[in-house]
Structure formats: C-alpha cells, structure tokens
Amino acid sequence: xxxxxxxxxxxxxxxxxxxxxxxxxTLISKAQMVQxxxxxxxxxxxxxxxxWDSNCxxxxxxxxxxxxxxxxxxxxxxxxxxxxxxxxxxxxxxWIMAGPIAITGGDCLDTHHILxxxxxxx
Numbered sequence: 001x002x003x004x005x006x007x008x009x010x011x012x013x014x015x016x017x018x019x020x021x022x023x024x025x026t027l028i029s030k031a032q033m034v035q036x037x038x039x040x041x042x043x044x045x046x047x048x049x050x051x052w053d054s055n056c057x058x059x060x061x062x063x064x065x066x067x068x069x070x071x072x073x074x075x076x077x078x079x080x081x082x083x084x085x086x087x088x089x090x091x092x093x094x095w096i097m098a099g100p101i102a103i104t105g106g107d108c109l110d111t112h113h114i115l116x117x118x119x120x121x122x
Contacts, residue, residue: 011061026073026121028099036098039066043104059104060094067098073121074098077105079112 028036043063047054060076067074076096093112095105102108 026075026097026099026119028072032070032072033099033101035070036067036072036101036103039063040101040103056105057094060096063096063103067096067103068120072098074103074119076118077108077114078116079108079114081112083111
C-alpha cells in the first residue's frame with residue numbers, strides 16, 4: 001500500500017545503502033540460510049492473503065525489513081527486463097537476495113538490467 005501512495009524518492013531511504021553492483025553476493029551462514037528460507041516462505045504466504053496488491057516492491061520491502069531485523073546481509077535490486085515488452089504495462093521489477101537465495105522476485109540477474117541496488121552489508 002505504501003508503494004502506491006509514496007513516491008520513489010520517499011521510499012529510497014528505507015531500501016538500505018546504495019551500492020554499485022557489478023557482480024556481487026552476500027555471504028550468509030547456514031543458520032541465516034534457514035532464516036532466509038523462512039522469510040521467503042512467509043512473505044509469499046502473506047502476499048497471497050493481503051487485501052491489497054502485494055507487488056514485487058512491496059514484497060521486497062517486507063523481506064528487507066525482516067533481513068535487517070535478523071541482521072542478515074541482503075542485496076535489494078530494482079531493474080527492468082532485458083527483453084522489453086512495451087505492452088506489458090509495468091516494466092520495473094524489484095527483488096532481494098541473501099547469499100545465493102532469491103527471497104522475492106526470483107533470481108533476475110540474467111534476465112533484467114539493474115537500475116540500482118542497495119545493501120546492508122558493510
């Protein structure tokens with residue numbers, strides 16, 4: 001709901017620290033990997049039952065919140081498809097990854113151009 005009411009500039013401070021992403025990944029422990037899989041499962045489950053449109057940005061922001069809460073390093077991406085389809089309507093896409101796991105939005109590094117990326121990793 002917030003993603004539909006607030007402008008992108010107002011949301012950016014909540015994404016994390018902006019980073020120049022060439023090819024990166026975060027390192028997570030096995031315990032963090034279990035927590036990430038739980039976050040992924042719960043975000044997808046909650047998105048099915050919300051009374052509003054839980055689009056990719058909304059799901060990514062929720063997953064980012066839980067990663068931050070559990071001190072799990074993440075990479076938050078915003079991009080658009082390499083195969084641009086002008087009639088598809090929404091073209092932008094957001095997704096978040098922790099280690100090798102795509103928490104929301106799928107692993108889109110091969111199929112999307114990255115416009116910007118954010119992280120909480122130091």
